[in-house]
Amino acid sequence: MYSLLWLFDTIITLYVWILIASAILSWLVAFNVVNPHNPFVRNVGEFLWRVTEPVLAPIRRILPNLGGIDISPVILIILLYFIRNLVFEVVAGA
Template sequence: MAPLIYFVFFILNALLELLKWAVIISAIISWLVAFDVINLRNNAVYQISRFLDAVTRPLLAPLRRVIPPLGGVDITPIILLLVIVGVQNFLLFPLRNTLLGILG
């Protein structure tokens, strides 16, 4: 039973890591587009941007309703990253250890 618990929590942690990188890359791309460094008319950039937006928008939208932009700067990606790291460090690993202690 222990290897299955380790595997499930490994997958959950890996998905959270991928989500962190998606938020970071999405924010960087949005800055590069805003400063006209890259252009969304480029098909590859557009496809990557749309994919990352589709992944991160459902998680950022509730935060954007609660947290207004500060001086025109959207800080919700930073808040989301803090939440993800908090889930990893303060929920995921302690939950895994608790399950291992209960189930042996």
């Protein structure tokens, strides 16, 4: 059972890092630090968008418009850590 918990924790941690990388890349593109027409940057950006957007889009629909500030990755990270801790508590209490 602990191996499954370790795998669950690792997947959540990896996804959080992917969310952080997606946010950082979007900032770098917005401030013209990296060229979005570069094939490598485009491929990385497309991969990050395809992995994160299906989960972030429903959160963005619920959140009010904050004038260009997107806090949906922060909300998702908090939810992921909440779910992770909840699963650990349920398994530890069982």
